[in-house]
Amino acid sequence: MTIIFISSVFKLVILMASFHFAVSANSTSSVLNSTDSDGKVGNLTLGTDRQNDVIQILGLLDSTWKWGPELFNFTMSLIRRHDDGWHDDILNDGRDIDWSIRIENCDGTNALKEYWDFRTMNSGIPPHGVVGCRCSASSTSVASVAGLEGVPQISPDSVAFELSDVTKFPSFARVRSTDGVDAFIAMLRGFGWQRVTLIQTDTVYSNDFSSAFQQNWIGRHSDKTGEWKGEIGYSYTITLRSDGLINEDSARQALNGVPTDNPSINARVILLVAQPHQAFPILRLAKESGFQSDTVWAATTGWAGWYPTDGDSSWISQKPGFIGFTPYRNRDQHYRDFLKRFNEARVLNGLEQLDNLPDYASEHTVDAILALTMGLSAVSPENRKNGTEIMKRIIGLEFNGVSGHVSFTAKGDRKDALYSIFNFYEGDWKNVGTVGIELGSAVIDLDAVCFAGKDCGIIPSDMYPIPPARLQEWVVVVISIIAFVLACVLMRFFYLTKEKKKLESQMTELEKKMAAISAIDDELVDINKIVEDAKQRQASLIKKRAALQETPETWSKSDEILVLVPPEDGQYWKIFNIMRETIPNVHISQLWRVQNDSLWSYYSFHRDRLGENGIQANERRVWHGTSALEPSVIYQDKMDGFMMQFAAQGLWGRGIYFADKASYSKNYSYKPPMSSSTTERPDAREGELEMFLTRLLIGKDIKLDQNRLLTVPPPDPSTGLKYNTVTGETQGSQVWIVYGK
Numbered sequence: 001m002t003i004i005f006i007s008s009v010f011k012l013v014i015l016m017a018s019f020h021f022a023v024s025a026n027s028t029s030s031v032l033n034s035t036d037s038d039g040k041v042g043n044l045t046l047g048t049d050r051q052n053d054v055i056q057i058l059g060l061l062d063s064t065w066k067w068g069p070e071l072f073n074f075t076m077s078l079i080r081r082h083d084d085g086w087h088d089d090i091l092n093d094g095r096d097i098d099w100s101i102r103i104e105n106c107d108g109t110n111a112l113k114e115y116w117d118f119r120t121m122n123s124g125i126p127p128h129g130v131v132g133c134r135c136s137a138s139s140t141s142v143a144s145v146a147g148l149e150g151v152p153q154i155s156p157d158s159v160a161f162e163l164s165d166v167t168k169f170p171s172f173a174r175v176r177s178t179d180g181v182d183a184f185i186a187m188l189r190g191f192g193w194q195r196v197t198l199i200q201t202d203t204v205y206s207n208d209f210s211s212a213f214q215q216n217w218i219g220r221h222s223d224k225t226g227e228w229k230g231e232i233g234y235s236y237t238i239t240l241r242s243d244g245l246i247n248e249d250s251a252r253q254a255l256n257g258v259p260t261d262n263p264s265i266n267a268r269v270i271l272l273v274a275q276p277h278q279a280f281p282i283l284r285l286a287k288e289s290g291f292q293s294d295t296v297w298a299a300t301t302g303w304a305g306w307y308p309t310d311g312d313s314s315w316i317s318q319k320p321g322f323i324g325f326t327p328y329r330n331r332d333q334h335y336r337d338f339l340k341r342f343n344e345a346r347v348l349n350g351l352e353q354l355d356n357l358p359d360y361a362s363e364h365t366v367d368a369i370l371a372l373t374m375g376l377s378a379v380s381p382e383n384r385k386n387g388t389e390i391m392k393r394i395i396g397l398e399f400n401g402v403s404g405h406v407s408f409t410a411k412g413d414r415k416d417a418l419y420s421i422f423n424f425y426e427g428d429w430k431n432v433g434t435v436g437i438e439l440g441s442a443v444i445d446l447d448a449v450c451f452a453g454k455d456c457g458i459i460p461s462d463m464y465p466i467p468p469a470r471l472q473e474w475v476v477v478v479i480s481i482i483a484f485v486l487a488c489v490l491m492r493f494f495y496l497t498k499e500k501k502k503l504e505s506q507m508t509e510l511e512k513k514m515a516a517i518s519a520i521d522d523e524l525v526d527i528n529k530i531v532e533d534a535k536q537r538q539a540s541l542i543k544k545r546a547a548l549q550e551t552p553e554t555w556s557k558s559d560e561i562l563v564l565v566p567p568e569d570g571q572y573w574k575i576f577n578i579m580r581e582t583i584p585n586v587h588i589s590q591l592w593r594v595q596n597d598s599l600w601s602y603y604s605f606h607r608d609r610l611g612e613n614g615i616q617a618n619e620r621r622v623w624h625g626t627s628a629l630e631p632s633v634i635y636q637d638k639m640d641g642f643m644m645q646f647a648a649q650g651l652w653g654r655g656i657y658f659a660d661k662a663s664y665s666k667n668y669s670y671k672p673p674m675s676s677s678t679t680e681r682p683d684a685r686e687g688e689l690e691m692f693l694t695r696l697l698i699g700k701d702i703k704l705d706q707n708r709l710l711t712v713p714p715p716d717p718s719t720g721l722k723y724n725t726v727t728g729e730t731q732g733s734q735v736w737i738v739y740g741k
Contacts (some may be wrong), residue, residue, distance in 0.1 A: 055091060055376060055384065056125075057099040057369075058118050060132030060142065062106050064309075067358045068365070069101050072131070074345055075369045086341065087370065091377045100127075104138050111138035112145060126151045128384055129372045134361065136160030136205050143172040150387025152394060154372045156364035159301065161208045164411040167687070171387045173394055173412035175367045175403065176327055180301060181212040182437040183419050187325055188298065189225040190421075190435065190442025193269050193462035196298065198235040199254050199282070200273035201246065202706065202730065207651075209273050209300060210235075214649075224440030233265040234258055237651060237706040238274075238282065246278050248285065250705065255282075255291050263464035269296045272303070279303035284315055294453035296460060299324025305359065305422055305429050313427065321452035322424035325435060327360045329420050330404035338366060338402045360403065367401035371408075374399065425450040555595050561635060562680040565591040575693060578621075582663035582733075589688070592681070598638040603695065610699050615724070618698040622658035622736065625668030625691040632678045634692070644740065652726055653710030655737040658696050664733035665691050698736055699724025706730070712739050 057076065061068040080097045082088045091097060100118060104111035111133050119126050130146055130153040133139045139158035146153045147170050155163075155174040163169055164178060188196070198213070200206040217230040236254040239247045259266045272279055283297065297320070304324025307313055335357075343353040357363055375394035376384055383389050391412075398407040407415045421433040421444060433444035450456040496503070554571055556563055565572050572591050579586045607617045626634065629646050637643070642656050650657055659665045669689035672681070702713060702723040713723035726737045 053095050055095055055097045056122065056127045057097065057372065058115065058127040058130045058132075059099060059101045060104045060111055060114060060130060060138065061101060062134040062138075063103050064106070065134065065358075065361065065365075067362055071342070071357075071362055071365060072099075072101055072369070074342060075366050078341070079369065079373050084341075086337075087374075089377070090370075090373045093377075093381060095381060097373075104133055106133070106135035106138055108135075108137040108141035112141040115142050115145065128376055129153070129390070131156070131365070131368045131372055133158060136163065136208075137203075139163060139172070139174075140169075140204075143169040147171045147387075150385070152372060152375060152387055152390045154368040154394070156368040157361045159209075160204060161212060162204075164413055166411055169412075171391055173371070173391070173408055175364045175371060175401075175406060175414055177414045177417035177437075178212075180325065180417065180419055180437070181209060181216055182439075183325065183417065183435050183441075184213065184298075184300065185217055185230075186437065186439050186442050187323075187419075187421055187435045187444075188269070189228070189439055190433075190444050191323075191459055191462075192225075194228045195231040195233055195267045195269070195462045197258055197267045197270040198232050198273070199238065199270060200236075201238050201275070201278045202240055203275070204731075205275070205302060206237075206273040209302075210237075213271070213273075224438075231267075233267045235708050237708075238278075239705065240278070244277070246281050248281075251282050251285050252289070253705070255286055255289060258292065260292050263466050266464055267462055268292075268294060268460055268464060269298055269462045271298045271300075273300050274302055276303045276306035277309045279306075280308040280310075283320070284308075287315055287317070287320075294321070294451075294460065296321045296323060296451055296462075301326055301419075316424075316427070317452070318427075319425045319450045319452050319454075319456075322429075323421070323449070323451075325419040325421045327364070327420070328404060328418040328434065329360055329431075330363065330402065332400070332404070334400045335363070335402050335404075357402075363401075363403035367403045367406050370399065370401055371397055371406065423449050425456075551595070551597070551600060554593065556593075558595065560680070561594060561596050562592045563595055565593050578693070579662045582661040583666060589685075590682075594635045596635060596638075596641075599635075599641045602639065602641070603697070607697055610697060610724075615699050618701070620660075620696050620698055620736075621693060622660060622696045623662050623665035623691060623693055624656075624658050625665040626670045627668050629670065630672075630678070631670055631690055631692065632680065642738070649708065650737070651706040651708060651730055652704065652728055652735075652737045653708055653739070655710070655726070655739045658694070658736045658738070659733045660735070661733035662691075662693075664731050664735065667731075696736060696738075697724070698727075701725040701727045701736060703727050710737075710739075 059068075059072045059076075061072065076097065076099045078084065078086050079090055082092045102114040102118065104114050115130070126146070126149045128151070130142060130151060132153070133142060133155060134157040136158045137160075139153070139155045140160060140163060143153050143163065147168070150171060152171050152173070155172070155176070157176055158174055159176060159178055159180075161178050163172055163174065188194075196217075198210060200210045214232065214235075218232060220229045221227070234257065236257055238254050239250040241247055258270075272282065274282065279299070279302065286292075286295070299322055301324070304322075305326040308316075339354070339357060342357070346353060371394055374397055375390045378393035379386065379389050395408050395410065395412065398405075400406070404418070405416075409415050417437060419435050420431055421435055421442070422429040423432045424430070430448070432448045433442065435442040435444075446459060447457040449459065451458070451460050454460055567573075567588075571593070572588065575591065576586070576588050579588075607619070610617050624642070626646075627648065633646070634641050634643075644654075644656065647654050647656050657668075666689070669691040671689050672684040674684055674686070700716065700723050702716075702725075704710070704714075704726055706728060710726065713726050715722050726739070728735055728737075
């Protein structure tokens with residue numbers, strides 16, 4: 001068993017030894033990539049004096065935003081000018097403004113590369129600020145590095161809950177809120193629904209949304225919408241191909257698994273959590289397979305308001321039953337003024353005018369640029385590399401933007417988010433209402449809503465009626481026999497009154513039987529004492545076994561459970577190198593080896609049992625993060641170590657999860673308090689985390705698709721015995737799940 005501490009970025013604990021590590025910011029090189037006011041991307045070499053006088057903005061855009069470069073260039077050109085009546089006071093101090101647009105394609109690795117290439121071409125100097133990215137994975141990658149360098153980053157469209165963590169992303173803000181789980185629930189309750197089916201894709205966005213939805217939906221509630229019980233009748237996670245598109249076999253398995261033949265748990269409402277290029281292929285498969293034709297498909301902001309990315313909408317029926325929401329589409333004077341200016345510029349460039357900006361993300365992009373430049377403008381020129389001061393000013397902003405009123409929470413999320421509810425019918429998404437994040441806030445024009453299999457204005461139930469059970473013929477026969485017997489009993493009752501003496505005799509016999517039962521109860525008490533003595537004997541034998549068996553050769557003679565492993569010990573560097581394989585730039589602060597005789601004896605006993613049953617132990621070293629659980633609960637235990645009562649609900653059900661890669665378990669690592677509650681480990685330093693590196697008896701395992709309803713491994717068809725462990729793939733790592741001892 002190891003415990004690892006990670007400093008400077010986070011602190012981590014591992015089972016088999018203990019470490020601290022840090023990630024340092026690297027320096028960079030020489031040329032600035034700049035976008036001129038005509039929208040052309042070029043490389044502009046700046047001298048040292050020029051670099052000190054110019055304000056440099058980096059735009060990280062997604063290629064699916066075809067309008068992105070044009071809108072970004074136009075907005076930045078308005079900011080650069082100070083004589084057109086549009087926010088002329090922003091950065092009006094004589095310093096020039098340059099910007100560079102880079103396309104990151106919603107790829108976290110590519111986004112970080114584009115950010116780093118900009119620094120490299122800019123003599124190693126980071127930009128004053130970043131506008132982007134659209135996708136959460138890209139924003140997370142860039143924010144991790146930008147936060148270390150104090151570079152403020154404002155995203156127009158990233159929604160992952162993780163990005164609200166100011167300890168991990170101190171320089172990040174967004175002009176969107178998180179992906180509206182509270183608002184989504186408020187919308188569902190606006191229709192009176194309380195049972196759904198949950199189908200999601202295996203992405204960070206979908207996993208975050210689905211996890212938060214389940215936590216806030218399942219169970220009994222009492223609120224402005226009344227008394228209700230949130231249920232999820234069925235859930236499934238669809239796997240993806242390496243190119244990010246759906247695995248069609250997995251999608252078919254998800255649809256086939258919906259319990260359409262069991263109305264007691266089936267739901268008419270299906271929550272589909274996916275991006276557009278994943279959602280519409282799933283919906284098309286459902287249509288082509290004849291799946292539940294009156295389904296209500298509830299869309300998250302991931303695909304609500306979108307259309308099939310391949311351009312083919314011919315397969316979508318007139319009333320397909322799509323309902324969902326997008327961030328609120330503002331149409332006030334500030335929006336109209338910007339649209340007028342944008343259209344004037346398009347006409348000058350020989351382009352047609354637009355009735356509206358392309359989508360909500362375009363409005364958010366303009367406001368992200370405004371928020372960043374306002375924050376930079378609010379500090380003195382010499383403080384424009386002070387990310388902490390700039391973020392304070394950004395968090396304190398309040399202005400009327402193109403997307404509506406803009407202000408931020410302390411976590412950098414948009415405050416008081418409002419969403420527009422859309423219903424798809426007759427080939428288009430139609431606005432049918434609004435909803436906020438409070439239950440009871442949904443305002444829906446129910447007469448305008450159209451669902452599959454219903455006339456417009458008729459809202460279907462979320463549940464299917466359960467047909468009354470039909471009595472089988474044998475049940476009717478049994479009831480007749482019971483009625484006949486009952487009649488005979490009633491007749492005999494009159495005769496029994498004449499046999500009082502006989503009944504008294506029977507009562508006497510009954511009293512004797514009760515006395516015999518009492519004697520048996522006394523004997524059972526004695527047996528319970530024997531069982532308790534046996535348990536104590538078992539504990540004594542375990543201790544004797546521990547004293548006789550060999551301990552690992554790496555153990556020292558210390559009597560302490562936690563033994564500090566110094567850097568000169570070979571085990572220290574061996575574990576350090578293992579971590580480096582999946583977490584680059586790692587530095588070990590401290591490493592402990594857990595020497596718990598009782599747990600080692602328990603582990604050895606089960607390893608021997610596997611061999612006796614003809615099963616290979618299949619022993620591996622794996623990683624485990626305890627999340628909020630104090631690690632000492634595990635390493636100080638004398639019986640089990642890892643205990644099911646602390647197991648969490650995961651992608652393969654409720655179990656104890658172990659990972660092949662340290663980078664996976666890092667996300668579930670324990671964050672200890674600055675003042676330690678244990679005597680074995682020192683007080684934590686800022687940003688440290690802990691996790692375990694442990695030995696795991698995998699035994700005979702089986703690889704399964706994700707299934708949150710799993711409670712035990714399935715049986716092995718060849719033996720009839722259950723597999724020892726379940727394994728699968730998620731977030732680039734193989735994981736094993738243990739459901740019992």
